[in-house]
Amino acid sequence: MDNFRLVFDTVIELNGTDNVFWIFYVMNLILAIIAYELGFAKKLPIGQKIVVYILLLIGVFLLTIFSTVMRMPTVESLLVINAVLAIYRIRLHFQRKHKKTT
Structure with missing residues (x-):
């Protein structure tokens, strides 16, 4: 389980x-905002x-407690979530662009 705490250890x-x-609070907050905007935000x-x-x-305050006190890999999980959502959005963009040209 120690292998998953690369960000925490660094x-x-x-x-x-x-x-x-507070360092983890800010990191979790930024990553959570990016995840919200990529995957769930509406006008x-x-x-x-x-x-x-x-x-x-x-919510991020509670998430940071898990990250620092219980030493769960929340930052790493948010990084993976953001990567998956970014790939999804890029694919969706190219799919819509291709659909519009045909």
Whole structure:
């Protein structure tokens, strides 16, 4: 199980344990926002979008607890999720482009 904590081990090695929670909070938040925008975002009014992002801030706080205290590979999982969603979006873009030209 230790092999899956590459990001955690690297952050600890480079920064120590002083601000590790906040470093992981920011990383998890950025990756969660990217995943939301790639896979689930719809056109929403500004008020609803603010509510969604506030809930995302709260959810990422809980996710960061799993990442730092329980040492689960959440950052690595979010990286894989973002890669899969990016590949899906790229394929969808090319498929629509091809469909439009034929």
